[in-house]
Amino acid sequence: MSKKILKIKFYKYHGNGNDFIMIDNLNGTCDELSKTDVKLLCDRNFGIGSDGLILICKSENLDFEMKFFNPDASSSFCGNGARCAVAFAQFLGINNQKFKFSAFDGTHEAFLSDKKVTISIQDVQEVKEINGDVFVLNTGSPHYISYDSSLLDDFVEQARKIRHSASFLPEGINVNVVSEIDKKTLKIKTFERGVENETLACGTGIVASALSYLYKNNIHGNxxxxxxSAGGELLVQTDYSKNKGFENIYLTGNAELIFEGVFDV
Structure with missing residues (x-):
C-alpha cells in the first residue's frame, strides 16, 4: 500500500537572516513528521531550505509549545527561532502582545512591540573561562566564545574543528568569534552545530557573546x-552580579514573514 500524501501548509520566517520553516501543528497533524522529512525540508537544494524547522504545538498551561529542529533533525533551544515562533503565534491568533511558551530548555516569556519581538532567556549562573579570550557557556544551547580574531581566517574550517573537538564531544558546540566595536556594541560571527556552517545570525550565540563580554570586563548591574551579525543587529539586556550570575536576560530584534507555501509528505 502506498504512503498517504499529506499536504502541509508552511510559512517561512527570518530573524536577522536566521531563517525557519514554521508549521501550525496545533491540531497535531505533523506529530509524526520524521527526521528524514525534517532534513529534506531544511535542505537548501532539495527542500524548502532553512536554518531549522519549528512546530507550533498546543500547550495545556501556556500559550503554545515550540518544537525546534536543526537541519540535521537534532533538537535544542533556538533564540531567533523562538522570536519567529512568537511572531508566527501572533499571526495564528494565539495571543496578541504577550506570550508564555515552552521550548527545549523550559518556559519563556515574550512580547511584541511594532515589528520587534523580545523573548526571555533562562538565567545563566556559570561562565567557564578557558583563558582571557575564550569562554564557554550555555544560553539554551552551548557556545564557545572567542575574542581571538585569528579564527576569522578560514573561519568555517577552524570553527568546525572546535565544534568537533574532543573537549566538546559527543554533543559538540556552537562556535563564535566576537570583537568589541565600543562599550555597548559587539560584532559576531557564528558557526552553528546542527546547521554545520556559518549562519547570518544566532540568537543564543548573540546572548552568549554579550554575557561573556560583561563577564570578561567585570561589568555588573543592568x-x-x-x-x-551578518544578518543585522540584536539587543541583549541583562542583570549581572557575581553572586547570582546573569538574570533577567532578554533578546530583542525583528522577526518577519518571508513567504508561505505547501509541501507534500
Missing amino acids: SSIHVI
Missing part, C-alpha cells in the same frame, strides 16, 4: 548590549 546592561544593554547591541550585537551585530
Whole structure:
C-alpha cells in the first residue's frame, strides 16, 4: 500500500537572516513528521531550505509549545527561532502582545512591540573561562566564545574543528568569534552545530557573546548590549552580579514573514 500524501501548509520566517520553516501543528497533524522529512525540508537544494524547522504545538498551561529542529533533525533551544515562533503565534491568533511558551530548555516569556519581538532567556549562573579570550557557556544551547580574531581566517574550517573537538564531544558546540566595536556594541560571527556552517545570525550565540563580554570586563548591574551579525543587529539586556550570575536576560530584534507555501509528505 502506498504512503498517504499529506499536504502541509508552511510559512517561512527570518530573524536577522536566521531563517525557519514554521508549521501550525496545533491540531497535531505533523506529530509524526520524521527526521528524514525534517532534513529534506531544511535542505537548501532539495527542500524548502532553512536554518531549522519549528512546530507550533498546543500547550495545556501556556500559550503554545515550540518544537525546534536543526537541519540535521537534532533538537535544542533556538533564540531567533523562538522570536519567529512568537511572531508566527501572533499571526495564528494565539495571543496578541504577550506570550508564555515552552521550548527545549523550559518556559519563556515574550512580547511584541511594532515589528520587534523580545523573548526571555533562562538565567545563566556559570561562565567557564578557558583563558582571557575564550569562554564557554550555555544560553539554551552551548557556545564557545572567542575574542581571538585569528579564527576569522578560514573561519568555517577552524570553527568546525572546535565544534568537533574532543573537549566538546559527543554533543559538540556552537562556535563564535566576537570583537568589541565600543562599550555597548559587539560584532559576531557564528558557526552553528546542527546547521554545520556559518549562519547570518544566532540568537543564543548573540546572548552568549554579550554575557561573556560583561563577564570578561567585570561589568555588573543592568546592561544593554547591541550585537551585530551578518544578518543585522540584536539587543541583549541583562542583570549581572557575581553572586547570582546573569538574570533577567532578554533578546530583542525583528522577526518577519518571508513567504508561505505547501509541501507534500
